[in-house]
Amino acid sequence: MQVRTAVIPAAGLGTRFLPATKAVPKELLPILDVPALQLIIDEAVGAGIDHIVIVNSRTKPSIEAYFADAPEIIDKLVASGRIEMAEQMRSIGRDVRVSFAYQDNPRGLGHAVGCARDLVGDEPFAVLLPDELMGSSELLAAMCDVCVATGGSVVGLKRVPRDEVSAYGVITPIGEIDADGVIGISDMVEKPAVADAPSDLIIIGRYVLTPDVFDAIADLKPGAGGELQLTDALRVQAAVGPFHGVLRDVARFDTGNPVGWLSAVVELALDHPQYGVGVRAELERILSSP
Numbered sequence: 290m291q292v293r294t295a296v297i298p299a300a301g302l303g304t305r306f307l308p309a310t311k312a313v314p315k316e317l318l319p320i321l322d323v324p325a326l327q328l329i330i331d332e333a334v335g336a337g338i339d340h341i342v343i344v345n346s347r348t349k350p351s352i353e354a355y356f357a358d359a360p361e362i363i364d365k366l367v368a369s370g371r372i373e374m375a376e377q378m379r380s381i382g383r384d385v386r387v388s389f390a391y392q393d394n395p396r397g398l399g400h401a402v403g404c405a406r407d408l409v410g411d412e413p414f415a416v417l418l419p420d421e422l423m424g425s426s427e428l429l430a431a432m433c434d435v436c437v438a439t440g441g442s443v444v445g446l447k448r449v450p451r452d453e454v455s456a457y458g459v460i461t462p463i464g465e466i467d468a469d470g471v472i473g474i475s476d477m478v479e480k481p482a483v484a485d486a487p488s489d490l491i492i493i494g495r496y497v498l499t500p501d502v503f504d505a506i507a508d509l510k511p512g513a514g515g516e517l518q519l520t521d522a523l524r525v526q527a528a529v530g531p532f533h534g535v536l537r538d539v540a541r542f543d544t545g546n547p548v549g550w551l552s553a554v555v556e557l558a559l560d561h562p563q564y565g566v567g568v569r570a571e572l573e574r575i576l577s578s579p
């Protein structure tokens with residue numbers, strides 16, 4: 290068994306990033322010179338995924354447009370000798386199969402994942418929330434390994450200060466975290482009050498799920514915020530079978546709001562082989578000017 294498919298829920302309206310997201314989907318906002326969505330796909334491919342299912346809204350056709358052939362651009366690049374960029378353009382959507390499902394009436398993350406059911410089929414699959422950039426495939430690859438080894442679903446975890454838990458799904462751990470960062474989970478709750486939170490371990494936007502989750506999603510009733518919550522479907526799985534979390538202290542950027550997006554851009558720019566030195570000098574100049 291191998292985890293081959295990744296679902297990327299991308300039907301949200303990006304209201305935290307208006308007015309930029311009025312005409313440009315937040316998933317296509319550039320992280321330096323690459324759309325955020327491309328970095329999410331690269332992370333999935335790096336973990337062994339070869340089929341991406343994007344759950345889109347019909348109001349965001351530019352996401353499909355990003356994967357369309359672009360012969361005019363490629364011809365122009367080739368004619369001007371920019372062969373490497375031409376090849377990068379060709380590779381978009383070629384090196385990995387990309388399919389689309391549609392969520393025209395956003396009713397929550399559980400509902401969004403449920404929209405991918407027919408394209409995923411009866412196999413374990415990953416879910417990557419595109420607002421969150423992880424910087425590497427290591428966490429997702431480790432989660433896929435745990436799913437294959439245990440036959441149960443797996444969530445990505447991060448430890449946060451107690452007063453921050455209310456914005457997230459929070460897990461009830463079983464025992465201690467092992468040397469690989471893996472821990473059993475018996476239950477979880479979506480956006481609890483701080484006083485009711487079962488731990489300080491939050492679910493980050495990475496999941497590797499067994500396909501029985503689709504039946505639990507189909508049975509969902511509105512939960513926190515009146516939405517069909519993925520966390521509530523995962524509770525059903527955790528109650529009956531093996532369910533694990535993988536804890537990493539990853540550099541995680543929330544690119545769905547302006548400050549998180551800017552942090553991701555600056556971090557990536559400083560590390561960039563071509564732009565890094567210039568960006569550092571420019572930032573130092575800006576910070577040292579009166």
Ligand code: G1P
Pocket residue numbers: 398418421456457458459479491492493494518519520
């Ligand atoms: C979603 C999930 C939540 C998870 C979070 C991670 O919440 O419902 O369990 O902790 O993503 O970012 P949202 O950010 O969509 O409110």
